[in-house]
Amino acid sequence: xxxxxxxxxxxxxxxxxxxxxxxxxxxxxxxNLQWFRQDPGKGLTSLLLIQSSQREQTSGRLNASLDKxxxxxxxxxxxxxxxxxxxxxxxxxxxxFGKGNQVVVIP
Amino acid sequence: xxxxxxxxxxxxxxxxxxxxxxxxxxxFQATTMFWYRQFPKQSLMLMATSNEGSKATYEQGVEKxxxxxxxxxxxxxxLTVTSAHPEDSSFYICSAxxxxxGNSPLHFGNGTRLTxx
Numbered sequence: 171x172x173x174x175x176x177x178x179x180x181x182x183x184x185x186x187x188x189x190x191x192x193x194x195x196x197x198x199x200x201x202n203l204q205w206f207r208q209d210p211g212k213g214l215t216s217l218l219l220i221q222s223s224q225r226e227q228t229s230g231r232l233n234a235s236l237d238k239x240x241x242x243x244x245x246x247x248x249x250x251x252x253x254x255x256x257x258x259x260x261x262x263x264x265x266x267f268g269k270g271n272q273v274v275v276i277p
Numbered sequence: 278x279x280x281x282x283x284x285x286x287x288x289x290x291x292x293x294x295x296x297x298x299x300x301x302x303x304x305f306q307a308t309t310m311f312w313y314r315q316f317p318k319q320s321l322m323l324m325a326t327s328n329e330g331s332k333a334t335y336e337q338g339v340e341k342x343x344x345x346x347x348x349x350x351x352x353x354x355x356l357t358v359t360s361a362h363p364e365d366s367s368f369y370i371c372s373a374x375x376x377x378x379g380n381s382p383l384h385f386g387n388g389t390r391l392t393x394x
Contacts, residue, residue, distance in 0.1 A: 204382055204383060206385070211368075211388070211390065212387055212388060213281075213370050213386050213387040213388045214321075214372070214385035216382050216383065216385070219382040259320060259321070261383070
């Protein structure tokens, strides 16, 4: 079963400092990983999507890295602003295989 | 950008009644929709996955007869909480994707705050 952990659970930083948010997952067989932000009482806003074949994605002040082998993703937010105050969630889409269908075609 | 509209944003109902929550994809076709519930200061817990035209797949521990999910079209999925009880009070959120394989990003609705009195 895939376990996703985010550390730290909460943090406060002075305006202007860079933010580093960590996400770890136990099963490296992932399809993609997505970072979201959630404001209080609201739904989720997608920030970045990283495909399993990618190492990082960047959007403005945001940069997310992915290291599947170690089961980690990190979200960097440069020069933090008060408007960045929110809860940040990472979500992992797992790649799962069935046991296969063995086919024999008889000539 | 892709927009998911969830309605209502909040609802208060009496114990024993049923509540329907709608999730609509406004500018794209949502092949797959997901329903979550979120308790205060907790992460989202996936309740069920629904593909258009198919029966929903429920996560372990989620009662399918209590949380009825319908995904009859590519733009609309509904979650009906039947015979609601106070313990069903929670924040319910839907998300939608454009393919069944998880290759597309997920787009979330703004959630529905359900309070059962």
